[in-house]
Amino acid sequence: MSSLSKAFTSSIGRKFVMGLTGLFLISFLVVHVSINALIFVNDGGETFNVAADFMSHNIVIRILEVGLFLGIILHIVQAVMLTAQNNAARPEKYAYNKPQANSTWYSRSMGLLGTLILMFLVMHLYHFWWPTKVAVYTHEAHNTFQNIVMIFQDPLVVVVYVLGVISLGYHLLHGFQSSFQTMGWNHKKWTPVVKTVGVWFSIIVPIIFALMPISIYLGWIS
Numbered sequence: 001m002s003s004l005s006k007a008f009t010s011s012i013g014r015k016f017v018m019g020l021t022g023l024f025l026i027s028f029l030v031v032h033v034s035i036n037a038l039i040f041v042n043d044g045g046e047t048f049n050v051a052a053d054f055m056s057h058n059i060v061i062r063i064l065e066v067g068l069f070l071g072i073i074l075h076i077v078q079a080v081m082l083t084a085q086n087n088a089a090r091p092e093k094y095a096y097n098k099p100q101a102n103s104t105w106y107s108r109s110m111g112l113l114g115t116l117i118l119m120f121l122v123m124h125l126y127h128f129w130w131p132t133k134v135a136v137y138t139h140e141a142h143n144t145f146q147n148i149v150m151i152f153q154d155p156l157v158v159v160v161y162v163l164g165v166i167s168l169g170y171h172l173l174h175g176f177q178s179s180f181q182t183m184g185w186n187h188k189k190w191t192p193v194v195k196t197v198g199v200w201f202s203i204i205v206p207i208i209f210a211l212m213p214i215s216i217y218l219g220w221i222s
Contacts (some may be wrong), residue, residue, distance in 0.1 A: 014082040019182030021075040022175050026201075028068055031207050036212055042221050045145025052144040056132050077119065083111055106170040113171040120164030125153050152216040155160055161213045169206035192214075 035055060038048040055061050105114065126146065135142030152158055176198030180186075185194075215221045 010080065011085055012061060014078045014085070015182050018079045018082065019179040021071045021078070023069045023183070024177035025068075025075060026161070026176060026179065028071075029035070029205055033208050037208055039145070039212055039221060045143070046151075049145050051133070051203065056136050057165070072121075077113070078121060079111065079114060104174070107174040110171065110174060112169045116167040117164065117171055120160070120167065123160065124164070127157075148212075149221075150214055152213040155217065158213040158217045162210045165206040165209040166210070169202050172202035172205070173199065 035051050038051050039119070041043065041047045059170045128144070128151075130143060131147060132144060134140070152161075180191075180194050180198075
């Protein structure tokens with residue numbers, strides 16, 4: 001038991017958990033962005049509402065939802081503990097150390113980007129997840145599309161959401177490839193492919209997420 005505990009509390013163990021939960025959250029983003037993209041069908045939200053209703057009431061999805069929240073919490077906790085552990089191991093910063101020469105600014109700012117994403121996530125849950133769950137458990141009718149249209153009439157909310165998904169994009173830009181590397185999945189042939197897919201994933205997914213509030217606010221979606 002102690003060896004298992006040590007495996008998950010060591011630096012390598014925490015990185016492994018970070019990589020594993022990161023891949024799980026990436027797979028969730030694929031599903032989430034696919035559902036959101038249905039709003040661009042522009043049929044008054046009919047197709048989107050069908051998908052949203054399925055996601056809200058399907059028992060399998062609801063069970064996976066619990067795993068999703070556990071994955072998010074575990075990812076955050078391990079990130080905080082790993083950062084603290086790394087800082088404790090390097091209490092002094094060398095005067096001649098120039099991290100900008102060896103890494104990108106977003107790879108050095110994963111903690112800040114993660115914090116911004118967490119703040120965005122809390123607001124996102126409040127606006128969309130919570131009203132849906134209240135409707136499910138009270139057996140009340142809920143039109144998710146109309147709720148989204150109403151919320152994105154506020155330009156401040158639109159700006160916050162766009163900034164949130166931009167933070168997500170930069171977080172993914174480092175985290176996507178890093179998750180595969182942390183799991184030990186390095187290959188001379190496939191690692192460059194993973195890096196390329198990661199870059200495109202980090203661009204396309206946030207763009208789709210950002211286009212939703214922008215399109216609604218500008219009236220492109222009726």
